[in-house]
Amino acid sequence: MxxxxxxxxxxxxxxxxxxxxxxxxxxxxxxxEPALLQMRLPLLLAGLACLLCGLGLIFAIAANWSGLARATQFGLLQAALGLGVLGVIVRPSLCLPLGLWSLLAIGGLLAFFGQTYQTGADTWQLFALWAGLALPLVLGLRSDVLWAGWSLVVMTAIALWVAAHAGHRWRAEADDVVVHLLGWLAALGVALALHGDWGRRAGCGVWARRTAACLAAGLVTATALAALFGREPTVQALLALLALGAAAWALARPDGFDLFNLSAVALGLNVVLVGGLARLLFNGPSGGAPFGRFLLLGLAAAGLLAATVGGVLRLARRPGSREGDDL
Known part of the structure; x- marks a missing residue:
């Protein structure tokens, strides 16, 4: 208000x-001005500045730095990473922005190696190495922002691993079911680790846990859509419905209620169900004009979304429910 x-x-x-x-x-x-704003605003601005500088460094690598020699490029990247880590040690009060800068510098350095020397590694291996090398930094600084960035890197590595082992294509055919299940289990393991007692002791906050959970739900939802709209629907769509339904049940319980993550999982369920209806209406032996089928699809999607929102709100107002990840 x-x-x-x-x-x-x-x-x-x-x-x-x-x-x-x-x-x-x-x-x-x-x-x-609020005291909390006065205390956090300079740190948040410094973090935003380091984020933009780190992204600029990575974008510069993507541009190949054609005007500089390889040794110069490598030296600049090493200096960027070294200065970031040294700054964290010398100025602990700036550990958040400098840690974020160091996290991005690690990625830029690995991108330089992958782009220059053509190691033959798949892209997912570079992201996995990025996550592994950045893990001591994130564990040492115990920052929610760094954990959120780290979870983004890890989830990207998992998604790229799934694509690489599915024939380097974003598909969901029947032969790829084991690959997708392993990817889902890995993503779920990361999300559960950050949500558990270990994650809290390691400094994971609300945004790191939300990032990991939403990306895991997004991976399952994307796989289900690929399974629905391929040449033939595959079992991954049904498995995704079961996985998202189980996650929604766990997040809706009073002792583990999480409004943010429950909303993300419920949205994934809506997308998969509407996608299945669209497949049934437009690829099955259904009759009628296309306009009528589009109208039916739109009404079904609107009704399903309204029912989902109403159900989530009732759960949020239920006596005994508490927001475990509340700010």
Whole structure:
């Protein structure tokens, strides 16, 4: 709620003076910036600056740095990583932005090797190596932001591993079911590790856990869509429904309720169910005009989404439910 707007409305309604308005603002501590904002804003701006600098470094590698020699490129990347790690040691108060810079610099250095020397490794191996090399840094700094970035790298490595072992194609054929199940189990293992007691002791916060859970749900949902819209529907679509349903059941329980992750999983369920209906309507032996089928699909999707939102809200308002990942 905009309390400043409430005070302004009250001033106009009751004809209060400027002195009374200022007194009201002071009573509500609205006459100054919030103390939490004053404490965190400089650190957040520094983190954003290091994020942009690290991404700029990676984008520069992607541009091949054609005007510089290989030794110069390698030296600059090594210097960037070394300065970031040294800065973390010398200035612990800036561990968040400098740690994020170091995490991105590791990726840039690996991208340089992969692009320059053509090691023959698949892309997923570079991301896996990136995650492995960055793990001591993330464990040492115990930052939610770094854990969120690390989980993004790990989940990318898992998704690329699945694609590499499915014939380097984003497909979901019947022969690839074991590969997809292993990828799902790996993604679920990462998400559960960050959600468990180990993750909390290691410094994982709410955003790291949410990032891992949402990416895992996204991987399962994407596989189900690929299974539905291939040449022939495959068993991965049914397995994805079962996996997402089990995750929704676990997240809806009062002792493990998580509104954010439950919403993400419920959205995945909606996407898979609507995708299955679309496959049935437009690829099956259904009759009728295409307009009618589109209308039916839209109404079914809207009704399913409304029912899902209503159910999630009822669970959130249920006595005994608590948001375990609340800020």
């Amino acid at each position: 905009d309390w400043r707007g409430v005070v302004a409305d009250g001033v106009r309604a009751y004809g209060l003076s400027d002195a009374q308005r200022l007194e009201l603002l002071a009573l509500g501590r609205l006459d100054r």
